[in-house]
Amino acid sequence: MNPSVYIGIDLGGTSIKMGLVDQLGNILHTQESPTPVKAGYHQVLKVFSQMTQQLFKDSQYEWKDIVGVGVGVPAFLDQRQGIVIEAVNLGWDHVPLKEDLERMWTVPIIIDNDANAAALGEMWNGAGKGASHLICLTLGTGIGGGVIINGNIYHGANGSAGEVGHITTNHQNGRSCNCGRKGCLETEASGTAIVLDALEQVKGMSTGPLKEEYDRTGTITAKSVVQLARRGDPICKKIITKIGRILGCTLAQMCYLLNPEIIVIGGGVARAGKILFDPLIQAFHDAVLPRVAENTSIVPAMLGNQAGLTGAAWLIHRKYTLDILEGQRQ
Template structure:
């Protein structure tokens, strides 16, 4: 009896691949760097080699695999199962589903990585038991997934949930990779937090100044989070400001979607109350009582496993619908 699902989390830096049981637990996993030139055919070759290594190191074979789910950091054409565009990999109109089903002879399902993470959180994470969810992932950019009545909402052409590109600063906003200015991710993503920290580090002292010098006059978002938790006032203010912006944007989204739960993940979420307190206060300030009283804001639970579990949840969710 087929008993496990293969989940693949494709990123610009690394590929994570794992076997997930039908209870949503990872039983085996591995991670490789994404091929340097990020070409479509080299990534497929990496998928093949990784899957064979994973099966060799486990007690499973392809006969045990229900299917393969893949989280893709880009836009998909759900009518054909092809990848429309992945900007950070340089892909455009590639038949990924068709080619992998031919190679592996098992069902393959694709989903935007943020949407897959949202399904994963609903399956075994912070959203377990909820049916109306907004899931936000704060990383290099800001990804979003919207679940309505237990299903991902894709919109007319698969572009729903692009929360990171809500305009939050109409005047003087930073340029965004999407071509606009003042998007949410230019104000509250890990990239934005690093830029703001670098702007303020010259006037800072103490922990931030020391870490900046230690890293060769540079800083990472992870370091900003860690320094904030250690009490550095500049880092605390920068993360709190990001939380305030996020809270307002989420309040505006809730007028349209009225979710029962907002799940927030990604590296910046590890700042804990330094992020969540101003975020929640801002949300409550901008959301009407009727909206905010039924909406909880929580930290994601799946962490670095979100991509693999979320990708596997595509097959699990589909299998339940077909049963």
């Protein structure tokens, strides 16, 4: 007989990642499949179903071993009711995801947003292991955030807690953000900001690696800027340094309010490593009182693109563990 395990799903706008996760947060088997965004909601559910079948075929597990399924969704959602209120990248509007999956699979289902799932994954079995109070930032095209308090995701009044992408970081000369404001964290320190900074730099350049990249590909990606910075290109390093300083200063303000034990930073941009983290940590300590910061460490995420499915599985793990404790008390 197999020990009980969880299924974690990280539903993205590009791909679906699904994994069997054990009770310690270790991933036993994974599946990945493109997200059929255009085919719509019901087709996504069908792909979910096919992926579980494949997962069971590849492993020795079957449905009777599965305690439940957790799903991370790139959406604004009603976590308790299990309703996806708005998922712009998926084109979903008010879909009862939890209810539909429970009908399909007849196991407990818990959903949460993708940034929250990633934060939980890092807390359970990644860079935040052992901590109870965390902030987790995911630096990609945009900037997502998850706030963990007392070992659980904190949702706030309506589920918007941790939506840090639109914190104003530049009141004076900020870029316009598609939210209608200026100087949002997302327009100043995300992958998108890196691209915009690099495009500005390229304008005045006649030579150099960044210019060559631009001439060769006709565009610039955040990934290429990060790679060039890692290879020592001074212009690209300067761009990453600037982003790091903005992030460090913004995290300092968050630290006054939340005094977290750990701040975990993940996402593609975090792959810049030391070039990003050194100025980030310096700017953080420049901007925060030593006493407030002395128990807070800033660390890179450890789980990469498996954080989301790990954290999704944790949602079920938590319920399972609490149910057992409750049973033992009675």
